Every structure is written in structure tokens, then in C-alpha cells.
Amino acid sequence: MLRALAVDDEKPLLEELLYLLRSDPRVSSAEGACDATEALRRITRALESGPEGPDGIDVVFLDIQMAGLTGLDIARLLAGFARPPLIVFVTAHEGFAVQAFDLKAIDYVLKPVRPERLAEAVRRARAQLGDPPQPADPTACPALPDPPAASARVPLPAPAAAVGTPTAPGPRRPAPEVTVADRTSDQIAVELGGVTRFVAIADIAYVEAQGDYARLHTDGASHLVRIPLSTLEERWAARGFVRIHRRHLVALGRIDELRLDSGTTSVRVGSAELQVSRRHARELRDLLTRHATG
Known part of the structure; x- marks a missing residue:
């Protein structure tokens, strides 16, 4: 091992x-x-x-x-x-x-x-490390030849281009958990290990920014997509997603509690407690009040 x-x-x-x-x-x-x-x-x-x-x-x-x-x-x-x-x-x-x-x-x-x-x-x-050989894996890549001399060029496959840029003809390898086009307006497509999954937007409780990526949190799972949080905020505003912090976008209907403690505001979404920034706190309280009264 x-x-x-x-x-x-x-x-x-x-x-x-x-x-x-x-x-x-x-x-x-x-x-x-x-x-x-x-x-x-x-x-x-x-x-x-x-x-x-x-x-x-x-x-x-x-x-x-x-x-x-x-x-x-x-x-x-x-x-x-x-x-x-x-x-x-x-x-x-x-x-x-x-x-x-x-x-x-x-x-x-x-x-x-x-x-x-x-x-x-x-x-x-x-x-x-001397471990005993394992049975051949039909999905494994073939062994590479011995490393060439320093003056030789190593015949490695070209890396995949960034999302949204054209590529030369030939097969393109999937990026880890990178967004592709939405299949319908009610779903978002993500990739993990070459497998495309379609996640219902209605199942997403909140979204967390991770640099140029965003992590979608559903009940008991999460999915990483290569798309900025600001883009999702713009796309999903009509679906009830609101920005509560520079790092978090939350589905308004999935907020279970709003907590005020010593001048700080937070919300509970399932088992997660998320901080609300001061600039978003007043707007969020107003939205929750309107949402609760229909």
C-alpha cells in the first residue's frame, strides 16, 4: 500500500x-x-x-x-x-x-x-517499491519507453486547452469537474473523472467560491465547477439565489435560520452555518421577510 x-x-x-x-x-x-x-x-x-x-x-x-x-x-x-x-x-x-x-x-x-x-x-x-505485480488493467495506459536523452523530444500528448478556447483536431481529454453547457435551464452539468453529471439547480443549497471555481453544495454532496461565483449569481438571481458574502451564494428557500449575535449575522443552511457580510445583511433580512410572507 x-x-x-x-x-x-x-x-x-x-x-x-x-x-x-x-x-x-x-x-x-x-x-x-x-x-x-x-x-x-x-x-x-x-x-x-x-x-x-x-x-x-x-x-x-x-x-x-x-x-x-x-x-x-x-x-x-x-x-x-x-x-x-x-x-x-x-x-x-x-x-x-x-x-x-x-x-x-x-x-x-x-x-x-x-x-x-x-x-x-x-x-x-x-x-x-517492489510490490508484487497486479493483474493487467485494461483501462491503464500503456507503459512509456525509457526516458530519452536530454537532447531528444519526449512524445507526450498535448495538454487540453483551457475551457472555451479552440483546440487542434484530435481527442480532447476532460478537465476535472469543469462545467460544460447546461443540458436544460433547470440543470448544470459538471464533470468528475471523465463522467458528466447533471445536477438539478433546485437541489443546490448554497455555492462556495474557490478562486476561479465554485463548489455546489447539495444535500450530502458537493460538485466543483470552473465558473466564477459572480457568474452564477447573475445567472441564478431569478431562481432565488442571493449573495450573502464574497464567498457564498445561497438559495433563499434553503435558509433554515437567520442568527444575530453581537452584531454579526449568519444563516443556517442544513448543517452548514454561513457568515453574512455586513453589506448583505440588511438586504438578506428584507428578502427573507418578503419570502416568508409570500
């Missing part, structure tokens, strides 16, 4: 990678680090603990382009240790492949990450 550390400074993409790793039965634990400093702190603790210690890490799934130290910088630092963890680079850029393999990376996975491609990286990590 693998103990994994995933490193990415984009929180939604880190959460997606951790979701996929934790869904793999061959991975016993998967923790995340959102920057190079935190990653190095955890790796140092793992090295001090030893391979069999409680903080041990077998493999690091490492983004390359991050603020501060890059993933390549981290890999160079780890190369100086006697028994560093294995490195799998997970990046949107194919141009660093030669450098990655020069640093003894065992795999180079392009974003957006496909579950079957990540499963192949996990298989390679287990093989490197």
Missing part, C-alpha cells in the same frame, strides 16, 4: 488529485500540501521518521509550476537524500519532461488528470 503526498498550489486541482488518490485501493493514505514550503516540511518529517515510520511517504505527486520553489526545485533537493520518496510529476506543461526524467521521476502525468492515467502512475510506484 502506498503512502502519498500530493503537492499543488491550486486548491481545487489539489482536491481533485487527492480525491482520485484516495479512491484507489492501492493507496493507504494521501495527504496534500498547497505550496513548496509545506511540502518540504512534510517530506523532511517523513525522512526523519524513516521509511517505516508513522510519517513515512512513499511517493510524491508533484506539480511543477508553483509560486516560490518549483516542483523541479523540490525534486533536486530530494535527490541529495539517500532514500528519498519516489517522484511523479503532475503538470499541465509537457515541456519539462526531459528535466523531470533526468531527476529520476518515475512518471510524468499531464493535467487534466485522467483516473486511468493516474492509476498507471500508482502501478509504477508500487512496482518501483
Whole structure:
């Protein structure tokens, strides 16, 4: 069983990678680090603990382009240790492949990450650690050839273009939980691991901003979409969604309680308690009053 550390400074993409790793039965634990400093702190603790210690890490799934130290910088630092963890680079850029393999990376996975491609990286990590071979997985990617010389070009597939930009002819890989066109005006489509789901807007209790993404919260589940909260606010205003904070958009009819405490306002939506900013508090109270009286 693998103990994994995933490193990415984009929180939604880190959460997606951790979701996929934790869904793999061959991975016993998967923790995340959102920057190079935190990653190095955890790796140092793992090295001090030893391979069999409680903080041990077998493999690091490492983004390359991050603020501060890059993933390549981290890999160079780890190369100086006697028994560093294995490195799998997970990046949107194919141009660093030669450098990655020069640093003894065992795999180079392009974003957006496909579950079957990540499963192949996990298989390679287990093989490197001496785990017994597993039965062939028909969905796994074929093994890559040995890393080429530094002057050669690595024949990797081109990364998918950003949402809304044209792509060259050829297959396009799905982005993790990225919005696509609505199937009807009553639903919003999201993707997770290559599977498109249609979520009824009426089932969404509130929406949480996460950078350029938004997380849709339904009863007992959540879905990440690549669309700003301000866009959803504009689209869904007529459906009773109101902005209560720079981070939250709430379905008015799903608010169970409005709480006033020492000058602060919050609402309870199911089991979640969400803060209401001062600029939105008065408007929200008026809307709830009108909603309650029909």
C-alpha cells in the first residue's frame, strides 16, 4: 500500500488529485500540501521518521509550476537524500519532461488528470517499491519507453486547452469537474473523472467560491465547477439565489435560520452555518421577510 503526498498550489486541482488518490485501493493514505514550503516540511518529517515510520511517504505527486520553489526545485533537493520518496510529476506543461526524467521521476502525468492515467502512475510506484505485480488493467495506459536523452523530444500528448478556447483536431481529454453547457435551464452539468453529471439547480443549497471555481453544495454532496461565483449569481438571481458574502451564494428557500449575535449575522443552511457580510445583511433580512410572507 502506498503512502502519498500530493503537492499543488491550486486548491481545487489539489482536491481533485487527492480525491482520485484516495479512491484507489492501492493507496493507504494521501495527504496534500498547497505550496513548496509545506511540502518540504512534510517530506523532511517523513525522512526523519524513516521509511517505516508513522510519517513515512512513499511517493510524491508533484506539480511543477508553483509560486516560490518549483516542483523541479523540490525534486533536486530530494535527490541529495539517500532514500528519498519516489517522484511523479503532475503538470499541465509537457515541456519539462526531459528535466523531470533526468531527476529520476518515475512518471510524468499531464493535467487534466485522467483516473486511468493516474492509476498507471500508482502501478509504477508500487512496482518501483517492489510490490508484487497486479493483474493487467485494461483501462491503464500503456507503459512509456525509457526516458530519452536530454537532447531528444519526449512524445507526450498535448495538454487540453483551457475551457472555451479552440483546440487542434484530435481527442480532447476532460478537465476535472469543469462545467460544460447546461443540458436544460433547470440543470448544470459538471464533470468528475471523465463522467458528466447533471445536477438539478433546485437541489443546490448554497455555492462556495474557490478562486476561479465554485463548489455546489447539495444535500450530502458537493460538485466543483470552473465558473466564477459572480457568474452564477447573475445567472441564478431569478431562481432565488442571493449573495450573502464574497464567498457564498445561497438559495433563499434553503435558509433554515437567520442568527444575530453581537452584531454579526449568519444563516443556517442544513448543517452548514454561513457568515453574512455586513453589506448583505440588511438586504438578506428584507428578502427573507418578503419570502416568508409570500
